[in-house]
Amino acid sequence: QAGLTQPPSVSKDLRQTATLTCTGNSYNVGYQGVVWLQQHQGHPPKALSNRNNNRPSGISERFSASRSGNTASLTITGLQPEDEADYYCSAWDSSLSALVFGGGTKLTVL
Amino acid sequence: EVQLVESGGGLVQPGGSLRLSCAASGFTFSSQWMTWVRQVPGKGLEWVANIKQDGSEKYYVDSVKGRFTISRDNAKNSLHLQMNSLRAEDTAVYYCASDVGDYWGQGTLVTVSS
Numbered sequence: 001q002a003g004l005t006q007p008p009s010v011s012k013d014l015r016q017t018a019t020l021t022c023t024g025n026s027y028n029v030g031y032q033g034v035v036w037l038q039q040h041q042g043h044p045p046k047a048l049s050n051r052n053n054n055r056p057s058g059i060s061e062r063f064s065a066s067r068s069g070n071t072a073s074l075t076i077t078g079l080q081p082e083d084e085a086d087y088y089c090s091a092w093d094s095s096l097s098a099l100v101f102g103g104g105t106k107l108t109v110l
Numbered sequence: 111e112v113q114l115v116e117s118g119g120g121l122v123q124p125g126g127s128l129r130l131s132c133a134a135s136g137f138t139f140s141s142q143w144m145t146w147v148r149q150v151p152g153k154g155l156e157w158v159a160n161i162k163q164d165g166s167e168k169y170y171v172d173s174v175k176g177r178f179t180i181s182r183d184n185a186k187n188s189l190h191l192q193m194n195s196l197r198a199e200d201t202a203v204y205y206c207a208s209d210v211g212d213y214w215g216q217g218t219l220v221t222v223s224s
Contacts, residue, residue: 035211037155044205044214045155051210088155090211097169099145099157099210 004029004089006102013110016079022072022089022102030070034089036063039104045088048074076107084109112136112213114206119218126196126222132189132206132215140164140184143209146191148202149217158204159191173199196222 005023012018022034033051049055049065062077072091076083089102118130130146145160159170159180168180179192189206203217 037211044217045207045211046214047212050212056212090155090157092210098171099147099160101155101157104154
Protein backbone atom coordinates (compact mmCIF):
# COMPACT_ATOMS: atom_id res chain seq x y z
CA GLN A 1 0.00 0.00 0.00
CA ALA A 2 1.29 3.48 -0.91
CA GLY A 3 2.22 5.80 1.91
CA LEU A 4 2.27 9.51 2.65
CA THR A 5 5.33 11.62 1.88
CA GLN A 6 7.32 13.29 4.65
CA PRO A 7 10.82 14.77 4.54
CA PRO A 8 13.21 12.31 6.25
CA SER A 9 14.83 14.93 8.44
CA VAL A 10 14.50 18.52 9.62
CA SER A 11 17.00 20.44 11.75
CA LYS A 12 16.25 23.69 13.54
CA ASP A 13 17.80 25.78 16.26
CA LEU A 14 16.55 25.88 19.84
CA ARG A 15 13.60 28.26 20.29
CA GLN A 16 13.02 28.47 16.54
CA THR A 17 9.96 27.25 14.61
CA ALA A 18 9.79 24.02 12.63
CA THR A 19 7.13 23.16 10.08
CA LEU A 20 6.80 19.51 9.10
CA THR A 21 4.83 18.48 6.03
CA CYS A 22 2.88 15.41 4.99
CA THR A 23 1.73 15.05 1.40
CA GLY A 24 -0.83 12.61 0.07
CA ASN A 25 -3.78 12.76 -2.29
CA SER A 26 -7.51 13.36 -2.33
CA TYR A 27 -8.21 9.84 -1.08
CA ASN A 28 -6.21 10.17 2.13
CA VAL A 29 -4.90 13.54 3.34
CA GLY A 30 -7.50 15.43 1.34
CA TYR A 31 -10.25 13.03 2.36
CA GLN A 32 -10.41 13.23 6.17
CA GLY A 33 -7.16 14.87 7.22
CA VAL A 34 -4.33 13.35 9.21
CA VAL A 35 -3.32 12.50 12.74
CA TRP A 36 0.14 13.77 13.69
CA LEU A 37 2.21 11.49 15.91
CA GLN A 38 5.32 12.08 17.97
CA GLN A 39 7.57 9.19 18.90
CA HIS A 40 10.61 9.34 21.13
CA GLN A 41 13.16 6.56 20.90
CA GLY A 42 11.97 3.49 22.78
CA HIS A 43 8.47 4.83 23.37
CA PRO A 44 5.12 4.35 21.63
CA PRO A 45 3.72 7.02 19.34
CA LYS A 46 1.62 9.79 20.87
CA ALA A 47 -0.96 11.81 18.99
CA LEU A 48 -0.34 15.55 18.78
CA SER A 49 -3.45 16.37 16.77
CA ASN A 50 -6.52 14.62 15.47
CA ARG A 51 -8.04 14.67 11.99
CA ASN A 52 -9.78 17.94 12.76
CA ASN A 53 -6.43 19.55 13.64
CA ASN A 54 -7.37 19.72 17.31
CA ARG A 55 -4.87 18.98 20.07
CA PRO A 56 -5.69 16.21 22.54
CA SER A 57 -5.78 17.15 26.18
CA GLY A 58 -2.31 17.72 27.58
CA ILE A 59 -0.60 18.58 24.31
CA SER A 60 1.29 21.87 24.35
CA GLU A 61 -0.06 24.85 22.42
CA ARG A 62 3.34 25.00 20.74
CA PHE A 63 2.08 22.24 18.44
CA SER A 64 -0.42 23.26 15.79
CA ALA A 65 -1.71 21.33 12.80
CA SER A 66 -3.24 22.53 9.55
CA ARG A 67 -4.12 21.25 6.09
CA SER A 68 -4.26 22.76 2.63
CA GLY A 69 -5.61 20.46 -0.01
CA ASN A 70 -3.61 17.25 0.00
CA THR A 71 -0.81 18.54 2.21
CA ALA A 72 -0.93 18.59 5.99
CA SER A 73 1.47 20.55 8.17
CA LEU A 74 2.58 20.43 11.79
CA THR A 75 4.11 23.62 13.15
CA ILE A 76 6.16 23.52 16.34
CA THR A 77 7.03 26.88 17.84
CA GLY A 78 9.65 27.70 20.45
CA LEU A 79 11.55 24.47 19.86
CA GLN A 80 12.76 22.69 23.00
CA PRO A 81 15.28 19.86 23.42
CA GLU A 82 12.43 17.45 24.26
CA ASP A 83 10.87 18.10 20.85
CA GLU A 84 13.67 16.09 19.27
CA ALA A 85 11.83 12.98 18.08
CA ASP A 86 10.38 11.21 15.07
CA TYR A 87 7.14 12.63 13.71
CA TYR A 88 4.66 10.63 11.65
CA CYS A 89 1.40 11.44 9.93
CA SER A 90 -1.38 8.91 9.40
CA ALA A 91 -4.57 8.97 7.35
CA TRP A 92 -7.28 6.60 6.20
CA ASP A 93 -7.07 6.01 2.47
CA SER A 94 -10.56 5.56 1.10
CA SER A 95 -9.40 4.15 -2.23
CA LEU A 96 -7.10 1.53 -0.70
CA SER A 97 -9.28 0.84 2.35
CA ALA A 98 -6.08 1.04 4.32
CA LEU A 99 -4.48 3.17 6.98
CA VAL A 100 -1.42 4.83 5.51
CA PHE A 101 1.52 6.39 7.29
CA GLY A 102 4.22 8.77 6.28
CA GLY A 103 7.78 7.51 6.45
CA GLY A 104 8.46 9.82 9.37
CA THR A 105 10.50 12.98 9.87
CA LYS A 106 13.38 12.99 12.32
CA LEU A 107 13.45 16.41 13.98
CA THR A 108 16.78 17.54 15.37
CA VAL A 109 16.91 20.54 17.68
CA LEU A 110 20.33 22.17 17.46
CA GLU B 111 -7.63 8.43 31.24
CA VAL B 112 -7.47 6.38 28.06
CA GLN B 113 -5.48 3.18 28.42
CA LEU B 114 -4.64 0.54 25.87
CA VAL B 115 -2.66 -2.41 27.19
CA GLU B 116 -1.33 -5.05 24.82
CA SER B 117 -0.33 -8.57 25.79
CA GLY B 118 0.51 -11.87 24.17
CA GLY B 119 3.78 -11.11 22.42
CA GLY B 120 6.83 -13.32 22.65
CA LEU B 121 9.22 -15.58 20.78
CA VAL B 122 7.72 -18.01 18.28
CA GLN B 123 9.19 -20.25 15.61
CA PRO B 124 8.49 -19.63 11.91
CA GLY B 125 5.16 -21.14 10.99
CA GLY B 126 3.88 -20.78 14.53
CA SER B 127 0.97 -18.81 15.96
CA LEU B 128 0.38 -16.09 18.53
CA ARG B 129 -2.69 -14.27 19.74
CA LEU B 130 -2.30 -10.66 20.77
CA SER B 131 -4.81 -8.93 23.00
CA CYS B 132 -5.45 -5.31 23.84
CA ALA B 133 -7.43 -4.24 26.90
CA ALA B 134 -9.08 -0.85 26.51
CA SER B 135 -10.36 1.56 29.15
CA GLY B 136 -11.14 5.24 29.60
CA PHE B 137 -13.20 5.69 26.45
CA THR B 138 -16.25 4.21 24.76
CA PHE B 139 -14.56 1.26 23.09
CA SER B 140 -17.63 0.13 21.20
CA SER B 141 -17.88 3.46 19.35
CA GLN B 142 -14.35 3.39 17.91
CA TRP B 143 -12.71 1.70 14.98
CA MET B 144 -9.67 -0.12 16.36
CA THR B 145 -6.34 -0.74 14.71
CA TRP B 146 -3.19 -2.86 14.96
CA VAL B 147 0.05 -1.23 13.85
CA ARG B 148 3.53 -2.73 13.91
CA GLN B 149 7.00 -1.31 13.92
CA VAL B 150 10.31 -2.98 13.36
CA PRO B 151 12.71 -1.38 15.89
CA GLY B 152 14.42 1.57 14.23
CA LYS B 153 11.97 1.62 11.32
CA GLY B 154 8.68 3.34 10.52
CA LEU B 155 5.09 2.49 11.39
CA GLU B 156 3.18 -0.10 9.38
CA TRP B 157 -0.58 -0.55 9.55
CA VAL B 158 -1.57 -4.20 10.00
CA ALA B 159 -5.35 -4.34 10.33
CA ASN B 160 -8.39 -2.53 11.60
CA ILE B 161 -11.94 -3.34 12.53
CA LYS B 162 -15.20 -1.42 12.56
CA GLN B 163 -17.08 -0.68 15.74
CA ASP B 164 -19.42 -3.66 15.44
CA GLY B 165 -16.88 -5.96 13.81
CA SER B 166 -18.74 -5.99 10.50
CA GLU B 167 -15.83 -4.61 8.49
CA LYS B 168 -12.20 -5.66 8.70
CA TYR B 169 -9.25 -4.58 6.60
CA TYR B 170 -5.72 -5.96 6.39
CA VAL B 171 -2.40 -5.03 4.83
CA ASP B 172 -1.71 -7.33 1.90
CA SER B 173 1.26 -9.04 3.58
CA VAL B 174 -0.90 -10.52 6.37
CA LYS B 175 -4.11 -11.33 4.51
CA GLY B 176 -5.09 -14.94 5.03
CA ARG B 177 -2.70 -15.32 7.99
CA PHE B 178 -3.87 -12.73 10.55
CA THR B 179 -7.39 -12.21 11.91
CA ILE B 180 -8.51 -9.15 13.82
CA SER B 181 -11.46 -9.40 16.20
CA ARG B 182 -13.02 -7.54 19.09
CA ASP B 183 -15.23 -8.14 22.11
CA ASN B 184 -17.14 -4.98 22.93
CA ALA B 185 -18.59 -6.53 26.10
CA LYS B 186 -15.06 -6.95 27.43
CA ASN B 187 -13.52 -3.85 25.82
CA SER B 188 -10.90 -5.98 24.16
CA LEU B 189 -9.22 -6.21 20.77
CA HIS B 190 -7.40 -9.25 19.44
CA LEU B 191 -5.06 -10.23 16.65
CA GLN B 192 -4.71 -13.92 15.84
CA MET B 193 -1.47 -14.41 13.96
CA ASN B 194 -0.88 -17.71 12.15
CA SER B 195 1.84 -18.95 9.81
CA LEU B 196 4.22 -16.41 11.25
CA ARG B 197 7.29 -15.40 9.29
CA ALA B 198 10.58 -13.78 10.25
CA GLU B 199 9.42 -10.57 8.58
CA ASP B 200 6.51 -10.36 11.05
CA THR B 201 9.02 -9.61 13.81
CA ALA B 202 8.12 -6.21 15.23
CA VAL B 203 6.56 -4.33 18.11
CA TYR B 204 2.80 -4.55 17.73
CA TYR B 205 0.70 -1.62 18.89
CA CYS B 206 -3.01 -1.41 19.53
CA ALA B 207 -4.43 1.99 18.58
CA SER B 208 -7.80 3.64 18.38
CA ASP B 209 -9.24 4.76 15.05
CA VAL B 210 -6.40 6.17 12.92
CA GLY B 211 -4.04 6.65 15.83
CA ASP B 212 -5.61 8.93 18.38
CA TYR B 213 -4.54 6.69 21.27
CA TRP B 214 -1.82 4.05 21.46
CA GLY B 215 -0.80 1.24 23.75
CA GLN B 216 2.74 0.56 24.92
CA GLY B 217 3.23 -2.22 22.42
CA THR B 218 4.15 -5.88 22.64
CA LEU B 219 7.19 -7.41 20.95
CA VAL B 220 6.73 -10.34 18.60
CA THR B 221 9.88 -12.18 17.58
CA VAL B 222 9.70 -14.88 14.94
CA SER B 223 12.88 -16.90 14.95
CA SER B 224 14.11 -20.48 15.12
